[in-house]
Amino acid sequence: MPSPVPGTEAVPGTEAGRDDVYARLKAYEGRVAGAGGVGKDLVNEPMIRHWCEAMGDTNPAYTGADAIAPPTMLQAWTMGGLSGHGGRSAAYLELLGLLDDAGYTSVVATDCEQEYLRPLRPGDRITFDAMIESVSERKTTGLGTGYFVTTRMEVRAGGEPAGTHRFRILKYAPAVRERAVVPPPRRPRPVVNRDNTGFWEGVSRHHLLIQRCEGCRTLRFPWLPGCNACGCLEWDTVEAAGGGTVYSYVVMHHPPFPAFDPPYAVVLVELAEGVRMISNVVGVPHDRVRIGMPVRLEFEWVDEELELPVFRAIEGSGG
Ligand code: ZN
DSSP states (O other): OOOOOTTOSOOTTOOOOOOHHHHHHHTTTTSEEEEEEEOSSOSOHHHHHHHHHHHTOOOGGGSSTTOOOOGGGGGGGGOOOTTOOOOOOHHHHHHHHHHHHTTOOEEEEEEEEEEESSOOOTTOOEEEEEEEEEEOOOEEOSSEEEEEEEEEEEEEETTEEEEEEEEEEEEEEEOOOOOSOOOOOOOOOOOOOTTTHHHHHHHHTTOOEEEEETTTOOEESSOOSSOTTTOOOOEEEEEOOSEEEEEEEEEEOSSOOTTOOSSEEEEEEEETTSOEEEEOEESSOGGGOOTTOEEEEEEEESSSSOEEEEEEEOTTOOO
């Protein structure tokens, strides 16, 4: 489950990162990061229930007499809680110390990957060991320059392999902020990823595309990898005709965000096709936006690089 932290993507074209520190870090690959870990609790129903409630996961596999634990709970069974495990090895602490001493004093968790080998069930006793799997060359990221350190934890249940949890951090020296030149604030950029790239391609051609499940034909917005209604992963798109109404709205006064000029209305538009999207209404003052107001799709350049779908209040509807 990748969850990159904004600003940690390595910037291509930076200097080769195979420096002296890298050579010393590299020697730690394959060494123990933590050994002999034992889960503080057996796999148990109350923790599973709390997890499912927090995640809003109602999958019936996680309740009842034959319940299994959600696979993504893998790491939860290894966590030490506030009092910790004290489980970091001397080698791992040395590696972190080496980075601190070389000036890479900040740390951010960047992502984790898990593999599941067998389901976990209430009553399973969890044990685990972790090793330092890899250290990257020196990379320059939006946060600063540093090294990615990946640890790999092998998780066992009743002594049998149950899963693998890879965890990656960036140990870095924070970037020195330039004080002299402060660029004018710009609207936040949309996060374009493989799940929604088609939507933004559509916007660039002035088409507002809605995903449609190929299994059950349910329309969905915002874009998601699978269908909420039936779980099908196949989809195509339909283009919104452009009509809609204001389903709900808020008027933002505080807190102020750079590049936004409060007060302004943030609206939830219900498209004619039935799905809803968050946007802005143009052509009407914020205090005349009303629920039920008919609106029509437009595309608006908010700066020289960013064009967004917005909705224009239809003449005479401002109440
Ligand atoms: Zn479906």
